[in-house]
Amino acid sequence: MIYGVAALGLLVAMLFAIIRALLGPTLMDRVMAANMFGTKTVLLLAVMGYLAGRPEFLDLALVYALMNFISIIAVLKYFRYRDLGQSRVRS
Amino acid sequence: MGRALGLLVVLAATWLLLSGIYDHALLFWLGAASCLLCVLIAWRMDVVDHEGTPLELGWRIIVYWPWLFIEIVKANIDVIRRLLRANPDISPTLVRSRTMQRTDLGRVIYANSITLTPGTLSIDIDDGKGILVHSLSREGAEGVLSDDMNRRCAALESDRLHRRAQEDQTP
Amino acid sequence: MDWHVIASGVLVISGAFLTVVGAYGTLRLPDVYTRLHAASITDTLATFLVLAGLAIPSLVAGEWLIAVKLLLVLIFLWFTSPIASYSIGHAAFFAAQKPKLDHDLTDGEGDKA
Structure with a gap:
């Protein structure tokens, strides 16, 4: 019950993040909103695991946390270098 | 070599804690194989150095974390109070902080600590x-x-870490 | 109700509330740098409160492996979120996005951006 309220709060926060992603106005605002959305997804996955009585969801949360980080770094790296392979070439 | 062993121990501990299944021989050997593969790849990527596995930080980082945690909580409360005013009470400021650290690792810890405090x-x-x-x-x-x-981040760097950083820079 | 149910509920609810505050802050604040400050509330204290709240019932039930997993999630998030924030701020600054400033205590670097 309490966890349900918390999950609802997290969903509201995710809605705010989507609004920020849609409003922009710059690319970086959207990337930031995506990152924030990912963090909230991790928390929501953890809470949902307890809500369903299946803490195995935590493994998903763990993997999602890492994937979220890597995807944000990849997007920013591509934005900077227009290439994902050559990190040592300074533009 | 010792550093690679340290990495292997940390990886194995992580694997054992995450798996939670200890009575299955096949899973155990697959886990051991993946830990070894990870160390091998890290070795080939040349990231098993004082930055990849900073064992030299030792007890100093354990003392530093609780202090950082309290700073994070205090900064959070401050930012939340500013946000919840009718008009957000902000005055954005840009500033340069001269680093006192001797190694890149210390500078990264300092920069990340700054970012981690809201x-x-x-x-x-x-x-x-x-x-x-x-x-x-x-x-x-x-x-x-x-x-x-x-200052606290500079105090994290032992002389040993500084020596290792110089050794790793000049191959 | 048991004490641990109440403690866990209070922690998780306050964590969820802080998440909403942080997200609300990103809607109110004027530019991407100030919004990153609001987003880091979600990344730090809100994450800690939610995960600590979830750890309490597991610890009481003696399922310490689950508590360790929660601790690992917390460690991963706290190690990676400053790097993501730094990358976003760095990229915005070098994409010539000027921060809106009240005070510039450097020698005018905010205008160079």
Whole structure:
């Protein structure tokens, strides 16, 4: 019950993040909103695991946390270098 | 070599804690194989050095974390109070903090500590000019300039770490 | 109700509330740098409160492996979120996005951006 309220709060926060992603106005605002959305997804996955009585969801949360980080770094790296392979070439 | 062994121990511990199944021979050997493969790849990528596995930090980092945690909680409360006003009470400030650390690892720990405390955000690290910090309030910027965290991060670096950093730089 | 149910509920609810505050802050604040400050509330204290709240019932039930997993999630998030924030701020600054400033205590670097 309490966890349900918390999950609802997290969903509201995710809605705010989507609004920020849609409003922009710059690319970086959207990337930031995506990152924030990912963090909230991790928390929501953890809470949902307890809500369903299946803490195995935590493994998903763990993997999602890492994937979220890597995807944000990849997007920013591509934005900077227009290439994902050559990190040592300074533009 | 010792560093690779340390990495292997940490990976194996992580694997054992995450798996939670200890009575299955096949899973155990697959886990051991993947830990070894990870160490091998890290070795080939040449990232098994004082930055990849900073064992030299030792007990100093354990003492540093609780202090950082309390700073994070205090900064959070401050930012939340500023956000919840009818008009957000902010005065964005840009400031350069001269780093006192001797190694890149120390500078990274300092920059990440600044970013981890809400209200201050490191934007650029320059070896000569220091760290460019964006702060939500003038008080936060003055807190960065008081160099408390800077000194503590510099104290994390033992002489051994400094020596290792120089050895790793000159192959 | 048991004490641990109440403690866990209070921690998780306050964590969820802080998440909402942080997200609300990103809607109110004027530019990407100030919004990153609001987003870091979600990344730090809110994450800690939610995960600590979830750890309490597991610890009481003696399922310490689950508590360790929660601790690992917390460690991963706290190690990676400053790097993501730094990358976003760095990229915005070098994409010539000027921060809106009240005070510039550097020698005018905010205008160079």
